[in-house]
Amino acid sequence: MLHAEIEHLRELGLIGHDVLGSGRTLSLDIFTSPGGYILGEETALIECMEGHRGEPRNKPPFPGVYGLWGKPTLMNSVETFADVPIIASRGADWWKDQGTGDSTGLKFFAVSGHVEKPGVYCVPMGTSIRDLIDLAGGVAGGAELDCVQPGGASSNFLGVEHLDTPLDFGTLAEAGSMLGSGALVVIAKGTDTLAAATNVLRFFRNESCGKCVPCRVGSTKAHELLTDTLQAGGELSDERRERLRELETVMRKTSICGLGQVAMGPVVSVLDQRGDGAAEPPE
Template identity: 55%
Template sequence: MELLTRMLEQQDASGAVDDGALRSLAQQTRVPLHRLEGLRGFYPQFRRHPVERPVLSVCRDMVCRQRLGMDPVARVHGDPDITRDFSVEGASCLGRCDHAPAALRQHTPLRIDVDAEQRVKLSSNPEHAPRQWPLDPYSTPSQHYATLQRWAASGDIEELLNTLKSAGLRGMGGAGFPTGVKWEACRAADRAVRAVICNADESEPGTFKDRVILAELPHLVIEGMLLAAWVTGAREGIIYLRHEYEPERERLEAALREARDRGLLGPGHPTGFDIRVFVSPGGYILGEETALLEALEDRRGEPRNKPPFPVSRGLGGEPTLINNVETLAACVGILHHGADWWREQGRGQAAGLKLLAVSGDVERPDVYCVPMGTTARELLALAGGVQGGKPLLAFFPGGASTNPLPAGRLDTPMDWDSLREAGSALGSGAVTFVAEGRDLLDLVLAQTRFFRNESCGKCVPCRVGTQKAVALVESAIAGDPVDGLPELLRQLNGTLARTSICGLGQVALAPLVALMQHFPQQHWQALATGEAG
């Protein structure tokens, strides 16, 4: 962490990590210059040269395309009032889809508006009024951490693990692995557990639920980590936070100071266990748990081959527990109320509560906490329906990596099994609704470009396959389609799914293939049959 932290500090201080700074760091740390160059070239946060004007990063991904047009960056860049003051650059999803179209000025999130004269205006994102979340068992701050204190007083770690397993809680970052089983495996590792890590690097387009949890329920995340540390005997805690979440980092740091003041962290903790926030140097791939570990070890964030898994060989080669933000927060409610309570919160065979980030063509984009198994139709109603009262064309149930479903599937329950049976997935819990009249091919192609751009390049199928898929579709749109395009894309998708090291390559082309299946619209049929142009 030391090298990347120092490079990030240099970037913040001077606007770049130039060659002189890199040589100086190499001399101070006695790290070969080529290794530091490898870090600078891999992570998108680092610049070789400072820019003359402040940078305005404009989101170019799906939800902002819906709100601002097919090329948000060009739309903003075309306004002379903006380009006079800023250097406008395109950026992957900024995690502010509830305030789309979104931009970032240094560390300050902004909303892009267009006035009656079609001039671009920048405004601050509004603050949410305090709200009570069903996930939070506490009604006042004075009650925070009572669940931890009760379990620690009982000393019954086996009962705690049985409670989590009985509740059926699964990892809410997208993988869905049983949480109790993961904690138990880490506790049973053959060596002392090094760390509990909270993965707060959500970066998939449309995903922002973890950002809201960190802003409004940081105490639950911290308490979840403390419970995990008590169970596993971990020696340190790390919150791995995406760099665009500076306001949330400040709230996290305030909550951590409060926990230290109460003797729950640092010198007041019986073992000295403390939690630090590590700000990511950027890159969607860092959400993959082993790529995250590589970054924490000051290497390029390329996923590791598995096994071994982090619970047995993680940070520094030692057992490490990694959980998502929502997963850790949910543990507190379960361990406060009990497994039966959690199961009763769901619908049908589904258990528990689910936080879903709803955006796109809806009246009230936001994070909604609903019973697992709530239908997409009910969720759309909670968000005020389709914007402007238009008919619905499609929805993405779980983020940019999940297959779009047609409006006729609105009554599908939002849970792991139901969405899998419907041909999609719950994924990262990012639900994006798309109204009739939208160019669905453009939106899906933007997602494929995202995965192409974010591929770490370690494995050839992902690195080359995503580039090839984008080139094939762009060529067809330009009027030069290849014969047999649908079958070619299906084969390419199958190759990536079978041979890519991590989930990025395994799902990068799946939405394109699903588009051919569920939405044989006239413009796509023309591309697919070679009749475009």
């Protein structure tokens, strides 16, 4: 469909030549990502577009300064492009009236896990976690809520005391998590949250591009510790708790990109919720 639309624009003379009188040809092309979670990282996608392996670049320089083929490059998500027609038709003031504080506009949330009606919901920024779960039909089977991941796999778990937290950038960060990709995962009471967090870590271990050692080795090591613990009944020894927190600190501070920096966050947030030694390990 997109290829056909681009061809249509070309036939109408709207692209493919110097339409703006700037001396530059306006062109529109589609690059299909070869796939992989890490290609959501902008510089990894740029590397792919240049024909290299999909690995993130060291930043700075950021793409706005040095991007595709070394030129300043703006990277936007599909959601941003999807917002443009609404803003153009309803006006910036209408858009800004949606949401709260610095977090304005509408936001898509993918609600999954233990809810009656999993799906994608479009709500104003700042909608509370409770209201979004209600919109998705409540916790499945009327069960009690245990915790949520408000912003996708990489966001820290939040307990029921955060149910009235508005889903926006600042407030979720203050609560110890993040808005991330806007994928709310709902977890009902009775779920083994350490196993859920281990599952998340397994995903990151598998999706690590392997470029930097802390992420590649750290995620594997932590996953081994956790699966071994789960197979032995789920009780973490003091030594393993300390080792997991050390790995989280090292990966957060030394990994090149966001994947490695946040991979251990959900695990540590579960340790915090369980009261498994909240002390920060030595720097």
